[in-house]
Amino acid sequence: MNIKAISSKLKGNPTMVEGTVYSMLVICSISHFLNDMIQSIIPAIYPIMKDKFNYSFAQIGIITLVFQMTSSILQPFTGFYADKHPRPYALSVGMCFTLIGLLLLAFAENYFIILLAVSVVGFGSSIFHPTASLVTQLASGGKKSLAQSIFQVGGNGGSAVGPLLAAIIILPFGQHAISWFALAALLAAIIMIRLGTWYRTKLSYVVTHQSAQPLINHDISxxxxxxxxxxxxxxxxxxxxxxxxxxxxxxxxxxxxxxxxxxxxxxxxxxxxxxxxxxxxxxxxxxxxxxxxxxxxxxxxxxxxxxxxxxxxxxxxxxxxxxxxxxxxxxxxxxxxxxxxxxxxxxxxxxxxxxxxxxxxxxxxxxxxxxxxxxxxxxxxxxxxxxxxxxxxxxxxxxxxxxxxxxxx
CATH class of the missing domain: 1.20.1250.20 (MFS general substrate transporter like domains)
Incomplete structure (x- = not known):
C-alpha cells in the first residue's frame, strides 16, 4: 500500500500507537530546540548586518518581513501538503534547507543574497513545525496535550538560548561565525532521520492494526x-x-x-x-x-x-x-x-x-x-x-x- 493510501487510513486517528513513545517525543523536542535556536539567531545578528553594510532600519525591516513571510505564512500550506502527502523524511529535508540558508547568510556580501538566505532558513522552519506536530501526536499514545507540551518546551528553550549563543559566538567574531550554527542544523538533520524512520514505520503500522479511536466528540457541527x-x-x-x-x-x-x-x-x-x-x-x-x-x-x-x-x-x-x-x-x-x-x-x-x-x-x-x-x-x-x-x-x-x-x- 502506498503512502497516500496509508495516509487516508490515518486521517481522523492520528494516535496510532499502543502507548506514549517518550523517546520519540524527546527527539521531537530536541529537534524543536535546535530548529528554534537557529531561527532566533537571525534577529540577533541585525546589529552586525547594519554596521557592516550600513543598512537602514527600513532595510532591516524588510529582512524581517521576508523571514516572517517564509517561516510563518508558508506553514499552513506545508501543513496541508503534509496531511495529503506525508513524507517521513521531510523533517530532515527541511533542516537541510536551514543548513543551506545559514551558510548563505554567513558568506553573503549583498542585500539580495541576505534576503535569499533568510527566506531559505524560514522555509526550512515552515516545513518543520507542521510535520513535527503531526509526528508528536502520532507518538502521544492519547496524551496529546502532554506530548505537544514536551515538543513545545524544546522550542521555547531554543528561542531563549539562541540570542545568548549569538552574543557569545557571532557578535565577537563577525558574520562568518554564523557558519558554526550550520553544525547544529546538520546535527538536527541527522537526528530527524531517526524520527523519519519511526514515522514511516508507524504509517505502515496503520495497515495491519486498528487502534482504539481517541475520545473525541465528533458531534460538533x-x-x-x-x-x-x-x-x-x-x-x-x-x-x-x-x-x-x-x-x-x-x-x-x-x-x-x-x-x-x-x-x-x-x-x-x-x-x-x-x-x-x-x-x-x-x-x-x-x-x-x-x-x-x-x-x-x-x-x-x-x-x-x-x-x-x-x-x-x-x-x-x-x-x-x-x-x-x-x-x-x-x-x-x-x-x-x-x-x-x-x-x-x-x-x-x-x-x-x-x-x-x-x-x-x-x-x-x-x-x-x-x-x-x-x-x-x-x-x-x-x-x-x-x-x-x-x-x-x-x-x-x-x-x-x-x-x-x-x-x-
Whole structure:
C-alpha cells in the first residue's frame, strides 16, 4: 500500500500507537530546540548586518518581513501538503534547507543574497513545525496535550538560548561565525532521520492494526467548529501580544521604573522565561487530565489578575506577578493546538501550521506595535495597556467540549 493510501487510513486517528513513545517525543523536542535556536539567531545578528553594510532600519525591516513571510505564512500550506502527502523524511529535508540558508547568510556580501538566505532558513522552519506536530501526536499514545507540551518546551528553550549563543559566538567574531550554527542544523538533520524512520514505520503500522479511536466528540457541527477556531485565534492574539510585550520590553520597564542594572533586568526576564517553560509542560499534563477547554480558559483568563497588578507593584511583587502570569499563560498553547486538531482530526498538519504561523506572526506584530506605542507614550504605559489582553480569555467559555467524558456505570 502506498503512502497516500496509508495516509487516508490515518486521517481522523492520528494516535496510532499502543502507548506514549517518550523517546520519540524527546527527539521531537530536541529537534524543536535546535530548529528554534537557529531561527532566533537571525534577529540577533541585525546589529552586525547594519554596521557592516550600513543598512537602514527600513532595510532591516524588510529582512524581517521576508523571514516572517517564509517561516510563518508558508506553514499552513506545508501543513496541508503534509496531511495529503506525508513524507517521513521531510523533517530532515527541511533542516537541510536551514543548513543551506545559514551558510548563505554567513558568506553573503549583498542585500539580495541576505534576503535569499533568510527566506531559505524560514522555509526550512515552515516545513518543520507542521510535520513535527503531526509526528508528536502520532507518538502521544492519547496524551496529546502532554506530548505537544514536551515538543513545545524544546522550542521555547531554543528561542531563549539562541540570542545568548549569538552574543557569545557571532557578535565577537563577525558574520562568518554564523557558519558554526550550520553544525547544529546538520546535527538536527541527522537526528530527524531517526524520527523519519519511526514515522514511516508507524504509517505502515496503520495497515495491519486498528487502534482504539481517541475520545473525541465528533458531534460538533461545522459552523460550531469554525466559530471555535475563530475564538482560538482571538486567544492566540491575546496570549502572544501580551507575551511579546514582556519578552521585548520587560528589561526596559524594570530599568526605567526601578533603576536596576541591565544584568539584573536580564535575570528578571529569565525568571519569566523559566516560568513560561514550566507552564508549558504543566499545561499539557493538566489538559489531558481535566480537559483542554478548561485549561485554555484558566490559562489565559487566570493570568489577568497578575498581569493587571504588575505595572503598579513594587520590584519584588513585579517579579512575582510576572512569574505567575508567565507560568499560567504559558499553559495555553499546547492545549490550543491539540484542541484545534481535535476539531479537525484529519487536518493535523494544516491546523498546526496555521497556529504556529499565527504564534510567530502575532508575536512579531505585537513587538512592533508595542514598540511604536512606547515611542508615542512610555514604557510603563504599554504594560498598563497590555495587562488587559488576558481578559479576552473569558471567551474560552464559549468553546464546545471536544473530549468525550468517560462515565462509569
Amino acid at each position: 461545522r459552523r460550531t467548529k469554525y466559530g471555535a477556531l475563530l475564538i482560538l485565534i482571538l486567544l492566540i492574539f491575546s496570549k502572544y501580544f501580551y507575551t511579546a510585550c514582556i519578552t521585548s520590553y520587560f528589561t526596559f520597564f524594570l530599568i526605567d521604573k526601578f533603576g536596576v542594572s541591565v544584568q539584573t533586568s536580564q535575570l528578571c526576564l529569565f525568571v519569566f522565561l523559566l516560568a513560561f517553560a514550566i507552564g508549558t509542560v504543566a499545561g499539557g499534563m493538566l489538559g489531558d487530565k481535566f480537559g483542554r477547554k478548561y485549561v485554555i480558559w484558566f490559562s489565559i483568563l487566570g493570568a489577568a489578575p497578575f498581569a493587571i497588578a504588575m505595572p503598579f507593584a513594587n520590584l519584588t511583587w513585579t517579579i512575582i506577578c510576572t512569574f505567575l502570569s508567565g507560568l499560567i499563560i504559558a499553559s495555553a498553547f499546547s492545549s490550543i493546538v491539540v484542541y484545534a486538531t481535535d476539531l479537525m482530526p484529519d487536518k493535523v498538519g494544516l491546523i498546526a501550521g496555521i497556529f504556529f504561523g499565527l504564534m510567530f506572526g502575532l508575536g512579531g506584530l505585537g513587538s512592533a506595535f508595542f514598540g511604536w506605542l512606547a515611542d508615542k507614550t512610555s514604557i510603563e504605559y504599554i504594560f498598563q495597556v497590555s495587562a488587559f489582553l488576558p481578559l479576552l480569555g473569558i471567551i474560552a467559555g464559549l468553546l464546545p467540549n471536544t473530549q468525550k467524558v468517560n462515565r462509569r456505570k
